[in-house]
Amino acid sequence: MAEQLTDVDGVGESKAETLREAGYETVEDLKRASQDELAETENVGKALAARIKADVGGLEVEETEEEFVEEEEEEEGEVAEVVSAASLSDKTPELDDETRDALDKRAAQNNPSFKRQDHHKKKRVSADSWRKLRGNNSKRRKNIKGKGAEVGIGYGKPAEARGLHPSGFEEVLVHRPEDLDDVDADTQAVRIGxxxxxxxxERIEERALDEEVRVLNPTHVEGEE
Known part of the structure; x- marks a missing residue:
């Protein structure tokens, strides 16, 4: 049973705030309200009102299955457009000149791909599972030309840009809306687990939109790349 407004089916943080402004502070308030009253609330609509009443109990207005599906799809389309804005894909962080120059230098670097030595000799050995070279007779360890590149300090990225997303944001992994509490929207962006x-x-993306936090892996919306 839902205990908070955000626990109700279809109600994210922004919708919950809309319901609170309309006078529905608790789940009990939603139970006492009729479906028509909820539908007349701004930015709620019939489809969401039906979902709310179906979840908290007391679904009253009868609709044909086809009509309900059409309205629900329309409502979900509106939510998808709002969620897509949560990515704030054009937003850039506040960076000093030194960090910005380091990002440009890192982007211009064209390092080779470091393959595991003799990976082609055994099917079970992955080319990408690099290991430090230790053999006394290893030609690659001796840096003999044509034997492949070996990891070295000369290939290192600028320290000022190390660990940053290409956009310049510091990545923060989140798994729930509460994880956004300590995120600095000016310098950090979130990646949803x-x-x-x-x-x-959906709840994370709605809250990220409200707080203007960039989401690096937002929900894909048809028509967007």
């Missing part, structure tokens, strides 16, 4: 479900992802 791969194990986060769709409903919680």
């Amino acid at each position: 791969g194990s986060v479900g769709g409903r919680k992802r």
Whole structure:
């Protein structure tokens, strides 16, 4: 049973704030309200009102399945457009000149791909599972030309840009809306964990939009790249 407004099906943080402004402070307030009253609330609509009443109990207005699906798809389309804005894809961090120059230098670097020695001799050995070279007779360890590049200090990235996203933001991994509490929107961007479900992802993106925090892996919206 839902205990908070954000626990109700279809209600994210922004919708919860809309409901609170309309006078629905608790889940009990939603139970006492009729579906028509909820539908007349600004930015709620019939589809979301039906979802709310179905979740908290007391679904009253009968609709054909086809009408309900059409309205729900329309409502979900509106939510998807709002969520897409949460990516704030054009937003850039506040960087000093030294960090910005370091990012430009890092982007201009064209380092080779470091492959594991003799990976082609055994199928079970991945080319990308690099290991430090230790063999006394290793020609690559001796830096003999044509035997492949070996990891060295000369290939290092600028220290000022190390660990930063190409946009310049510091990445913060989040799994729930509360993880945004300590995020600095001016210098940090969030990446939503791969194990986060769709409903919680929507709540995270809605809150990120409200707080103008950039989401590096927002929900894909058809028509966008």
